[in-house]
């Protein structure tokens with residue numbers, strides 16, 4: 208089946224429209240026999256959709272659907288979140304969410320042949336990270352837009368994949384939706400190889416635990432004294448042998464207080480690399496705190512890691528998810544990184560881009576799609592710790608899964624140094640990883 212989206216080729220934001228159409232065409236919800244195309248002249252097309260008023264002037268063409276053009280996100284002015292509303296629309300028993308300049312309520316997603324809102328702009332808003340590009344308010348300690356200022360977080364719907372849900376509804380409507388199973392993608396960040404680096408560190412860390420009243424630490428101290436493995440040396444069981452591609456990102460540079468470059472001479476590191484080769488883990492760079500804005504630093508760290516693994520580094524995830532638009536994107540492009548996985552939340556779980564599907568990032572300054580594929584992060588272990596006091600990790604993730612209309616993938620990030628903390632605090636991080 209061919210879905211043909213027609214729009215004015217002279218539209219001022221033609222690249223943004225094409226970008227969203229490509230996103231739809233690449234989306235994992237699309238069945239294998241279907242494609243989404245733009246301005247095709249083929250009369251055989253199964254579904255024809257008009258975007259905007261100008262294209263409607265051609266009355267000779269029969270139209271299956273019409274999308275009204277909002278002209279708010281696709282305009283010359285930078286619209287701040289305070290001037291935007293998220294409105295809820297019904298589609299069957301489900302809710303879908305728009306991004307619009309005026310507040311609406313009680314409407315259905317589609318009435319006869321007309322969509323109730325400009326979902327092309329809405330999808331663009333989320334996946335391009337428009338709000339982060341244009342944001343001019345106070346920044347957080349990392350120099351980024353605070354997460355709670357992001358529109359979906361502000362509205363309390365960040366655990367709903369608002370973009371994937373719209374795509375689900377569209378493909379359901381057009382009859383091209385694929386039945387699929389959810390995939391849990393695993394990835395790991397390595398910020399620390401060991402807890403105990405010799406010298407006085409054992410005594411210092413013991414005193415720290417005792418001061419905080421963390422008595423169960425005694426257990427780990429016991430094994431430490433028996434000369435067993437360092438508690439952060441979890442690679443043997445953490446790097447599970449599961450099908451599909453898995454990623455591991457190593458922090459090998461940096462000298463800010465947020466950096467703790469690993470000792471690449473350490474036997475633990477060498478063993479971890481050996482496991483990556485045996486178990487098909489793709490090695491990526493975890494660029495240090497300032498590498499998000501320093502091209503040369505990024506390059507140096509990447510080249511160091513390349514020498515150590517004897518292979519090209521093509522994937523990256525920013526340390527602290529620190530990211531500046533367009534600086535970080537440009538640095539990734541200049542360093543030939545083909546895939547990033549930084550677009551997630553640090554302080555909560557959910558969908559920063561409204562989707563967990565892979566897609567190419569957009570460069571708003573150049574007004575074109577970039578070469579960097581994004582694999583949006585959905586659940587980071589450190590964020591799970593922050594709000595699962597009374598409820599277990601698995602229950603929290605079950606709640607998140609139930610907020611999706613379809614079977615979207617969930618992309619996880621674990622840290623080897625978090626499992627001990629989980630044990631001390633009585634959380635089930637290891638059990639969670641085992642089940643995925």
Ligand SMILES: [Zn+2]
Nearest residue numbers: 396398526527
């Ligand atoms: Zn990190």
